Amino acid sequence: MKQLPVFVTKDGRAEVIAERQNYLLFDRMVAFHVQRGVTVPLSAAEFYQGLAQRFPERDGMYFLPEQVAEYDKKRLTVKEIMQLELFVIDESSAIQWLRQQLLAKPQTFQDLHPQFLKEIGGWQKHEKPLELSELLADNFLRYEGQGEVPGQIHSYLSSNFKELRNLPKDDPALRAKAKDRWYVPDPNKATDLEKLRERRLLKEFQEYRESPQKKLKVFRLEAVRAGFKKAWQERDYSTIIEVARKIPETILHEDPKLLMYYDQALTRMEAKG
Numbered sequence: 001m002k003q004l005p006v007f008v009t010k011d012g013r014a015e016v017i018a019e020r021q022n023y024l025l026f027d028r029m030v031a032f033h034v035q036r037g038v039t040v041p042l043s044a045a046e047f048y049q050g051l052a053q054r055f056p057e058r059d060g061m062y063f064l065p066e067q068v069a070e071y072d073k074k075r076l077t078v079k080e081i082m083q084l085e086l087f088v089i090d091e092s093s094a095i096q097w098l099r100q101q102l103l104a105k106p107q108t109f110q111d112l113h114p115q116f117l118k119e120i121g122g123w124q125k126h127e128k129p130l131e132l133s134e135l136l137a138d139n140f141l142r143y144e145g146q147g148e149v150p151g152q153i154h155s156y157l158s159s160n161f162k163e164l165r166n167l168p169k170d171d172p173a174l175r176a177k178a179k180d181r182w183y184v185p186d187p188n189k190a191t192d193l194e195k196l197r198e199r200r201l202l203k204e205f206q207e208y209r210e211s212p213q214k215k216l217k218v219f220r221l222e223a224v225r226a227g228f229k230k231a232w233q234e235r236d237y238s239t240i241i242e243v244a245r246k247i248p249e250t251i252l253h254e255d256p257k258l259l260m261y262y263d264q265a266l267t268r269m270e271a272k273g
Helices: 022-035 044-054 065-075 091-104 109-122 132-139 151-160 172-178 187-210 221-233 237-244 249-254 256-272
Strands: 013-015
Touching: 022 044, 022 256, 044 187, 091 109, 091 132, 091 221, 109 132, 132 187, 151 172, 187 221, 187 237, 221 237, 221 256, 237 256, 249 256
Parallel strands: none
Antiparallel strands: none
């Protein structure tokens, strides 16, 4: 974070510095450990939780404490922040797109679905198609109308609907308006969600490993990434190499995460002799 720019403007608007977002900082942390042959100590959800506890966040970006005052000062000089344009081409970018939508406005499946269908026109041919319902269930939470309205939904509704302002979180009118809206989980709940999702991804990875196909034509890239990560943690380098050889070479070489695990696995196997 010390090396990254603190504030970037274009045409009088502030730009989001992508590398300061939590998921790209996580990727950097993973790469640091893998390249040094060290076990990755945290899951994504644990890393995000620690990041939020230790570093100030502004507009979805994280800063060192001494940087945030400079950002706040310069932020006052612009009217708006320009969101990164996300192209939905696979599961990972679809999750980021949904996260962006839901942070701005917690929505129901019916609200999201038409927007989602417009976004997935460029979905990559090798990437297994996924339903919106599956992406939501694996990565986000839905308020079912029971108990207190989650803070994120409460904040959005009370800011955008005059009649819902200053109501307690368990008010029936607020609960009715909030029902069935999806939202981004807080870090504690995100950890539980991530564990369930990882279990499903690893099950799928195992199917790829056991598949008699020499080359996989359509697969779930996130499942391969999860499988490579687990195999790396277990020093099972042969599994990484075996599955990597089933993936079309262009895709392997275009994905920095997969390529990193594959290259490091080859190096470790050669060192073993």
